[in-house]
Amino acid sequence: MEKTTWIIDPTHSEMVFKVKHMMISTVTGNFGEFEGKLETTSENFEDAVFEASVKTASISTNNTDRDNHLKSADFFDAETYPEIKFVSTSYESGKLTGDLTIKNVTKSVVFEVEYNGTAVDPYGQTKSGFEAVAKINRKDFGLTWSAVTEAGSVVVSDTVSLLVNLQFIKQ
Template sequence: MSTQVKTKWTIDAAHSEIGFKVKHMMISTVTGHFEEFDATAETESDKFINADFNFTAKTASVNTKNKDRDAHLKSDDFFNAEKYPEMTFKSKSFDGSTLVGDLTIRDVTKEIELDVDFNGIAVDPYGQTKAGFEATGKINRKDFNLTWSAVTEAGSIVVSDTVKLVIDLQFTKK
């Protein structure tokens, strides 16, 4: 058991984005993100190895730049934002390039793996220490009870089961 004091980091929301991409009719990609989210990290070193990452996003804050689509995503066909207002992620391990943790959407928790580029640490013009990350991964939305499906007349699936996660995070050292 380590006796080293852990360093706490909080999300710099102005320089972060929790995004996703999903194929529409298998011919184009729709992108979206969550407007309201929070994240923290606790580290024992500036390398962030085995850091504890925690994340929450308000499902009702989903934004795909289309009000009708956003309303559909907030409905019971997808997030059911009224009943399940948050999605969460809690890390289990981080080796510097792979982040493993439990993602909970709706009432389902599954372990996922994200590929992470740790872009390093820098001090901003105001003297605050920042750490930057880019993370990507894929989930199957149906694993999380986001099961709505439709098929076009030509037989194309309207919304792909695979969702690409594209996450840019900047943390501020406390």
């Protein structure tokens, strides 16, 4: 079968993260600017190769001060490291393994993936949808800023949940 390329439809996709704040609540954020593609010769995507890049400065948690802190050298250092990248190394049985690069640190990450199906939209475009989740330790990627409250609580958890909902357009 011939190789097919699919590109991310950004208007129907999202890249979200969740992290505990003071270990009592969860802060949700997202990246608003990203692009990516997958290539496959299989209709069920079992041999899919996926790559994506995210604009680090597009981070949003609906709080300007926190967003600016996340863009600073304390966290993502968006000016020095303008992109986060992911390149898959394998996809099988609902598990997408790949290399995630943040701040020039690359680590292998495994996403649990749910394929939601393929359909043709009203404009004749063939689209496929996926939901993927993973957990990473932010400190593994050089995101080491930390603080402790007067009561001894950690301000930001080391564990970050990644939730990626992607719709692809067949090319």
